[in-house]
Amino acid sequence: MKLNIALLAGDGIGPEVIDQAVKVSNAVAKKFGHEISWTPALTGAAAIDAVGEPYPDETHAICENADAVLFGAIGHPKYDNDPSAKVRPEQGLLKMRKKLGLFANVRPTFTFPSLINKSPLKRERIEGTDLVFLRELTGGIYFGEKGRRENGEVAYDNCVYSREEVTRLAKKGFEMAMSRSKKLCCVDKANVLETSRLWRETVQAMEKDYPEVTVSYEFVDAVAMRLVQWPNSYDVLITENLFGDILTDEASVISGSMGLMPSASLGEKTSLFEPIHGSYPQAAGKDIANPLATILSAAMMFEDAFGLKEEAEAIRAVVNRSLEEGYVTEDLSEGAKSYKTSEVGDWLASKI
Amino acid sequence: MKLNIALLAGDGIGPEVIDQAVKVSNAVAKKFGHEISWTPALTGAAAIDAVGEPYPDETHAICENADAVLFGAIGHPKYDNDPSAKVRPEQGLLKMRKKLGLFANVRPTFTFPSLINKSPLKRERIEGTDLVFLRELTGGIYFGEKGRRENGEVAYDNCVYSREEVTRLAKKGFEMAMSRSKKLCCVDKANVLETSRLWRETVQAMEKDYPEVTVSYEFVDAVAMRLVQWPNSYDVLITENLFGDILTDEASVISGSMGLMPSASLGEKTSLFEPIHGSYPQAAGKDIANPLATILSAAMMFEDAFGLKEEAEAIRAVVNRSLEEGYVTEDLSEGAKSYKTSEVGDWLASKI
Ligand SMILES: CC(C)[C@H](C(=O)O)[C@@H](O)C(=O)O
Numbered sequence A, B: 001m002k003l004n005i006a007l008l009a010g011d012g013i014g015p016e017v018i019d020q021a022v023k024v025s026n027a028v029a030k031k032f033g034h035e036i037s038w039t040p041a042l043t044g045a046a047a048i049d050a051v052g053e054p055y056p057d058e059t060h061a062i063c064e065n066a067d068a069v070l071f072g073a074i075g076h077p078k079y080d081n082d083p084s085a086k087v088r089p090e091q092g093l094l095k096m097r098k099k100l101g102l103f104a105n106v107r108p109t110f111t112f113p114s115l116i117n118k119s120p121l122k123r124e125r126i127e128g129t130d131l132v133f134l135r136e137l138t139g140g141i142y143f144g145e146k147g148r149r150e151n152g153e154v155a156y157d158n159c160v161y162s163r164e165e166v167t168r169l170a171k172k173g174f175e176m177a178m179s180r181s182k183k184l185c186c187v188d189k190a191n192v193l194e195t196s197r198l199w200r201e202t203v204q205a206m207e208k209d210y211p212e213v214t215v216s217y218e219f220v221d222a223v224a225m226r227l228v229q230w231p232n233s234y235d236v237l238i239t240e241n242l243f244g245d246i247l248t249d250e251a252s253v254i255s256g257s258m259g260l261m262p263s264a265s266l267g268e269k270t271s272l273f274e275p276i277h278g279s280y281p282q283a284a285g286k287d288i289a290n291p292l293a294t295i296l297s298a299a300m301m302f303e304d305a306f307g308l309k310e311e312a313e314a315i316r317a318v319v320n321r322s323l324e325e326g327y328v329t330e331d332l333s334e335g336a337k338s339y340k341t342s343e344v345g346d347w348l349a350s351k352i
């Protein structure tokens, strides 16, 4: 199979972790007889520095024509804490999501037995947790009309959803529930928001098409609590953009494996795969960043973008092996010998 | 001093826990030579059943004329999971907040040494946590224009904030920071939302009036993470209505003492005090509900509504004693002998 992949390394540790994912992907491709064509493109602060904007048209053209996009991380301290700056890396991210139609952000939270002691939660609370959020990513208050009136004294943000947008996301949720434990939780604030009532009634109407799926409806504040109390009571959760932003980040820290969590953003034309961690500028260029989340994102890419499940499993197997054998970067080594980012990448590629 | 208090017992376990708070408050009043006049009024499902709406005008008149409102809980299963029902108890809550101008919801999260083992977090993560959220309660997306268009196929909710609303809430935040550790965190989503940018610029402009307070600005998704990771790194946090709804609930479960957490909603005319737990309908009428959160809410009332700090401390002291001596309801007794709701109230009143 010929795999046409856009490569957006981005900022900070992005380029280093992406390098390792490329090594491992190439090794898998070789083993299974695929041919990958990688097309690098600029994004984030790196793109602002080079061409004055975070998601250049050329990058968009490359992504649009690719079968999948592998993404590192964006964000640079010089743009931090200045939300009023004219050009910000985040704008590139939002523009990219919108223009590529990446409407469904898939964010799993699962545990690795060897990392469970890193969780802030007690072992009995977190053990066995294996949940996945589907966050709507191209609508809601992120993209509604926003602005000021009354000489800047009043600000507003509009949250808008259409039944079609909800249906599209919920469909992915039902399908994912069918492929897992057949439990779906719709997270909303239907006791207060009209958009949430639309979400709830739309999902309720879809229940009859998936008679095997048990659907629950929970308010966002209740989910924020239960995620800390009984995370393993959840399986598939669907929610709107802003609730998803908050809850997926909350979920990411409960497992102790945050540095390993991959994600996918599924679209109509193409899909994007990226680690959930940020650009971690303090570590940039030091060859110490943990590449496993990016490598596991590449595994998701093989499975979800190309339907290559065996290839994905091959990657996951070597990642598990590196954890078991302690061939890991310093953040995971617990005082034992640790390895460089590039060494971990080489080792994993050689074990494929 | 003459204390004129409206008493809104509400639904479920509300009446039972309110009864105990009244006993303890009366005991304190007697000891310190105050005279309390309690005026009961209907609210919640109880009010819907009696007069067809959850916050009747008569109740509003009673609250408006009171120096403080002591509130139990509202919510009844027959109104649950039916967000489209014509009359819902929550509407009464929102109407009450708006009509009484209760703009600042004060939600502390602290730990009791004897309860720390109930926390889902590891001891070293939660020990020493003592933070307080100030949640804006009468603005934002809760009260903006909302509705449907295109034959109901599109729903919208508007989030609106004025500089004045932000200033009013932030002022309380700065004052509270001054009376505590002089650390204030402004929680927003200024990388995406215009209302958040107004929040941030307003708070930034106020910094010069409180030179002793160190202010940090964090995104809501980052706070959702750090609350689970390092809750004791926070002190006073200010935020808008919806973020506050989610984060205060998340914060409430981390300490292990959720069943004991009081809250206040401060307004221009009057203030309201209530436990953060819900109406817990399954326990209603059984004399088993834990009354301590309501009793600690009464302590907040003595201190914040009437400036009676000694009286508040007297209540807190007996509550601590009941925890130490194990004179508690079954949810806290850890298999040891437990006491009825009314017995705990009687005991506390007798020890004042
Ligand atoms: C950087 C920011 C705009 C973005 C978001 O809010 O969506 C980030 O928090 C995320 O979750 O990917």
Ligand SMILES: CC(C)[C@H](C(=O)O)[C@@H](O)C(=O)O
Binding pocket: A191, A192, A221, B090, B093, B245
């Ligand atoms: C019941 C609901 C409307 C309410 C809110 O969202 O404000 C509740 O969750 C709260 O936090 O008091």
